[in-house]
Amino acid sequence: MEKLAKKYRQQLDEMAKEIEGSEYLEAYWNVEDEEQGVQYYQYLQSVYEPRIDEIYREVAEHHPLQIIELEREILHERFEGFYLPRILAYTILRGIVNENYKYIKPQEHFRTVLLSLTRSLHFDYLCTRIGQSVQVGFALSSDIWVSNLLNEIPNKKVRNFFLTQKITRYRDASERKKGLLSMRRQFEGVNFYTTSFPENAIQLRTDYSELKEFILQRILLECDNSGLTKHIVKFAEEKSLWELTEFVYIFGLIINYFDLDKKTREKMAKVLNTCRKEVKGFVDAYFEFLKELLGSSRLIIKTECDKKVSGLIDTSIDDQFSGYYGLMTTIHKEGYNSDNTLSRVQKFYFQNEGLSTINECLRLTMLAYFTMELDDLEPEEYSRYMDITKVMSQYTNIFNNQSFNQSIGEVSLKYVRKLLKHFTDKRSRDYQDIKRFVMASFKDLNFMRDKDIADLFKTRRKKRKKKES
Known part of the structure; x- marks a missing residue:
C-alpha cells in the first residue's frame, strides 16, 4: 500500500471545503420537509459524486496502491456519505472467494466501510442504496464475522437494519454465486482493484x-x-x-x-x-x-x-x-504453415515426451492459432478453410494426440455450421463443394462418425401442424 499523493489530498480538501460551504447543504440541514431534504441531498450527490469518481478513476489507473488510503479519506464525515455506497460495493467485490463462494480470509476493509456507514448522519437515506451489496457481502463472509460486526453497532435501529440483510437463500452456495456474479456484472469494466x-x-x-x-x-x-x-x-x-x-x-x-x-x-x-x-x-x-x-x-x-x-x-x-x-x-x-515451421515443430515436439507440459503448451498454442483463424473466417472464404484443414491435418499427424484432434474437430465443426447457415441452397455449387469436402476430410481426420457427418447435411422436415377438427 502507498500513502495518498499530496495532489489528491489537496483536491479532496478543496472539495470538502466546497461541500461544507454549500448553500444546498445548509438548506438540507435546515429544511423541515423530509422529501425536500432528500432532493437537496440527491442534488449534492449529483454534483460531487462525479468529481470524487474522477479522482478515484485517476488513482485506480495510475496509482492503484493508493486506493485504500483514498477510500479512507472519502469515508470521512466531511464528504457527507457521498460515494460511500460505491466504495462498499468495490470493497465487497475485491475479496477473493473459494469454490464454496465464501471469502478465503476476513475482509477488514469491508468492516471499516460498514462501520463508517453505521455512523453516518445520512444513514436513513444511504441504507436505501446499499441493500444488495450488504446482503452479498454478508453472504460471502462467515457467520461469526458478521455476528462480531453487528455486536460493534451500538445503535439498535441501525443494527436491526443490518440483521435483516442476512438472507436465508444465500445459505445455498449456488445462490451466493448468483448474487456475486450479478454484482460483478453491475461493475464490469470498472477499475477498483488494489x-x-x-x-x-x-x-x-x-x-x-x-x-x-x-x-x-x-x-x-x-x-x-x-x-x-x-x-x-x-x-x-x-x-x-x-x-x-x-x-x-x-x-x-x-x-x-x-x-x-x-x-x-x-x-x-x-x-x-x-x-x-x-x-x-x-x-x-x-x-x-x-x-x-x-x-x-x-x-x-x-x-x-x-x-x-x-x-x-x-x-x-x-x-x-x-x-x-x-x-x-x-x-x-x-507462419504456422511454412515447411520450415512444420519441420521445426516436428523436431521440437519429438525432442520431448509426448505428454510433457512443454508439448502441451505447443499443442495449445497451435490450437489457439487455428481457433482464431477460423473464428475470423467469413463463409465466403471457405476455400481458405479447405487450405487450413490440410495444415491442421499435418499438425494432427505430428502431435498424434486425441485431445488435440478432438479440439480441432470442434473448431472445424463450428465453422462448418456457420457455412451451412449461410449457404442454404443445397443445389448450389458452394453447398455441394462444402459437402464433398467435409464428408471426405471429417472422415479422414476422424472428426466425426459417418452417420454424424451424413446427419449434418440431412434435410430436416418441418412437422405438419395438426388440422383443427
Missing part, C-alpha cells in the same frame, strides 16, 4: 490470490502500469521468493503482458535468466504456468506476449526457454 506487493515468502503465500487477481485485472482492463515499476522490480529481485510457484505465476504474468520500459525490461531479463540457471524447478514451474494460461478463458496469449518474453531470453542458455521461444519466433515470422 494490492500489496509481498516482501517475503509468508506474505506471498498469504496474499497470493489477491495479488494475482490484481495483476489479472490490470491486464484485462489494459491499465497504465508505469506507476507500479518500483514495486514490480523490488518484488522480482527478492531472491527469497524465486523458488515459490506463486512467484513464478506472478512474474510470468508480468513479463508476458506488462509494457515495461527499457531499464525495467533489463532487470526482468536478469532475474529471468538467473532463475533459469540457478533456481531448481523454475523452468518446469514456468511452463506449468504457461499451460494454465494457454488453457484459460480469461486471458489470451497473443503474439506480443511471446515477443515480450523472447526479448528477455538469453539464448546462450540451452534449456526449454530457448527451444520453445525460438520456435515461437519462427512461427510468428514465417
Whole structure:
C-alpha cells in the first residue's frame, strides 16, 4: 500500500471545503420537509459524486496502491456519505472467494466501510442504496464475522437494519454465486482493484490470490502500469521468493503482458535468466504456468506476449526457454504453415515426451492459432478453410494426440455450421463443394462418425401442424 499523493489530498480538501460551504447543504440541514431534504441531498450527490469518481478513476489507473488510503479519506464525515455506497460495493467485490463462494480470509476493509456507514448522519437515506451489496457481502463472509460486526453497532435501529440483510437463500452456495456474479456484472469494466506487493515468502503465500487477481485485472482492463515499476522490480529481485510457484505465476504474468520500459525490461531479463540457471524447478514451474494460461478463458496469449518474453531470453542458455521461444519466433515470422515451421515443430515436439507440459503448451498454442483463424473466417472464404484443414491435418499427424484432434474437430465443426447457415441452397455449387469436402476430410481426420457427418447435411422436415377438427 502507498500513502495518498499530496495532489489528491489537496483536491479532496478543496472539495470538502466546497461541500461544507454549500448553500444546498445548509438548506438540507435546515429544511423541515423530509422529501425536500432528500432532493437537496440527491442534488449534492449529483454534483460531487462525479468529481470524487474522477479522482478515484485517476488513482485506480495510475496509482492503484493508493486506493485504500483514498477510500479512507472519502469515508470521512466531511464528504457527507457521498460515494460511500460505491466504495462498499468495490470493497465487497475485491475479496477473493473459494469454490464454496465464501471469502478465503476476513475482509477488514469491508468492516471499516460498514462501520463508517453505521455512523453516518445520512444513514436513513444511504441504507436505501446499499441493500444488495450488504446482503452479498454478508453472504460471502462467515457467520461469526458478521455476528462480531453487528455486536460493534451500538445503535439498535441501525443494527436491526443490518440483521435483516442476512438472507436465508444465500445459505445455498449456488445462490451466493448468483448474487456475486450479478454484482460483478453491475461493475464490469470498472477499475477498483488494489494490492500489496509481498516482501517475503509468508506474505506471498498469504496474499497470493489477491495479488494475482490484481495483476489479472490490470491486464484485462489494459491499465497504465508505469506507476507500479518500483514495486514490480523490488518484488522480482527478492531472491527469497524465486523458488515459490506463486512467484513464478506472478512474474510470468508480468513479463508476458506488462509494457515495461527499457531499464525495467533489463532487470526482468536478469532475474529471468538467473532463475533459469540457478533456481531448481523454475523452468518446469514456468511452463506449468504457461499451460494454465494457454488453457484459460480469461486471458489470451497473443503474439506480443511471446515477443515480450523472447526479448528477455538469453539464448546462450540451452534449456526449454530457448527451444520453445525460438520456435515461437519462427512461427510468428514465417507462419504456422511454412515447411520450415512444420519441420521445426516436428523436431521440437519429438525432442520431448509426448505428454510433457512443454508439448502441451505447443499443442495449445497451435490450437489457439487455428481457433482464431477460423473464428475470423467469413463463409465466403471457405476455400481458405479447405487450405487450413490440410495444415491442421499435418499438425494432427505430428502431435498424434486425441485431445488435440478432438479440439480441432470442434473448431472445424463450428465453422462448418456457420457455412451451412449461410449457404442454404443445397443445389448450389458452394453447398455441394462444402459437402464433398467435409464428408471426405471429417472422415479422414476422424472428426466425426459417418452417420454424424451424413446427419449434418440431412434435410430436416418441418412437422405438419395438426388440422383443427
